[in-house]
Amino acid sequence: MAAPKYDKADLERRMKGAVESLKGDLSGLRTGRANTALLDPITVEIYGSHMPLNACATVAAPESRMLTVTVWDRSSVTPVEKAIRSAGLGLNPITDGNTIRLPIPDLTEERRRELAKLASKYAEGARIAIRNVRRDGMEALKADENKKLISEDERKRFETEVQKLTDEAIKGADEAAAAKEKEILGK
Numbered sequence: 242m243a244a245p246k247y248d249k250a251d252l253e254r255r256m257k258g259a260v261e262s263l264k265g266d267l268s269g270l271r272t273g274r275a276n277t278a279l280l281d282p283i284t285v286e287i288y289g290s291h292m293p294l295n296a297c298a299t300v301a302a303p304e305s306r307m308l309t310v311t312v313w314d315r316s317s318v319t320p321v322e323k324a325i326r327s328a329g330l331g332l333n334p335i336t337d338g339n340t341i342r343l344p345i346p347d348l349t350e351e352r353r354r355e356l357a358k359l360a361s362k363y364a365e366g367a368r369i370a371i372r373n374v375r376r377d378g379m380e381a382l383k384a385d386e387n388k389k390l391i392s393e394d395e396r397k398r399f400e401t402e403v404q405k406l407t408d409e410a411i412k413g414a415d416e417a418a419a420a421k422e423k424e425i426l427g428k
Contacts, residue, residue, distance in 0.1 A: 245381075245385045245390045245391065246381035246382075246384050246385055247378065247381040247382050247385050247391070247399060248381070249378075249399070249402060249403075249406070252374055252375075252377070252378045252403060252406060253406055255374045256371050256374050256375075256406055256407065256409075256410035257410065259367045259370040259371050259374065259410065259414070260367060260371075260410055260413045260414050260417065262367065262370075263363055263364060263366070263367035263414050263417055263418070264417050265278075265281065266281070266282050266363045267360055267363060267417060267418065267421040269281045269282055270356050270359060270360055270363075270421060270425065275302040275304065275305055275306055275307055275308050275343075275345045276302065277300045277301065277302050277308065279308065279330065280294050280295075280300050280308065280310070280325070280328075280330075280343075281293070281294075281295070282328070282363075283324050283325060283328045283330075284324065285297055285317070285320050285321050285324040286320055286324070287314075287317050287320050287321075294310070294321065294324065294325075297312065297313060297314065297317050297321065298310045298311055298312040298313060298317075298321055298341075299311045299313070306344060306345045307342060307343065307344055307345065308332075308342075308343040308345065309340055309341070309342055309343070310325070310334075310340070310341040310343065311339055311340050311341075312339050312340075312341065313339075315338075315339055318336060318339060318341065321341060322334045322336055322341055325341065325343065329355075329359060330359070331346060331352055331355055331356075332344075332345070332346075333346075353425050353426050353427070354426075356425045357422045357425050357426055360418050360421045360422050360425065361418060361422070363418070364414055364415065364417070364418030367414040367418075368411055368414055368415075371407055371410045371411055371414065372407065372411075374407075374410075375403055375404070375406075375407040378399075378403040378406075379400060379403060382396045382399050382400055382403070383396070
């Protein structure tokens with residue numbers, strides 16, 4: 242007899258992973274000073290593939306209001322600069338050879354709203370990831386029921402468990418985003 246596809250522990254791990262990934266992305270949104278984590282979500286297209294910024298450059302925070310990105314390959318400077326500009330972080334790169342300087346602007350009210358909007362965007366991405374995990378779980382349950390590995394009653398009970406896991410994970414994502422928005426907006 243085939244093993245059931247439904248794995249509650251795996252679904253739970255994947256949902257928690259989405260929330261942790263969101264928290265990591267939110268930690269990169271700066272609220273007061275330069276932080277190298279600000280550039281963590283940025284991916285750069287180099288040599289025909291997408292890679293994280295820290296895989297092709299060294300990121301440092303030499304001053305409280307300045308980040309530097311030292312690109313290892315001179316031919317990659319332009320794609321790195323383009324990726325930073327298009328990331329929606331409101332940073333204006335200044336290129337000097339292999340080094341890109343990123344002065345961190347003061348947090349104006351408009352900038353705070355932009356960052357809060359970006360936090361909401363990250364949270365929505367996490368909610369979508371969580372709902373995709375839920376969909377995978379529901380499909381696995383239906384497959385198990387079709388193969389007669391579980392009964393209809395068991396499937397319904399497991400679907401309730403999956404929905405409960407989903408609700409908890411989305412609540413965690415919403416709480417993390419709300420806390421970050423509150424921190425950004427200074428309320």
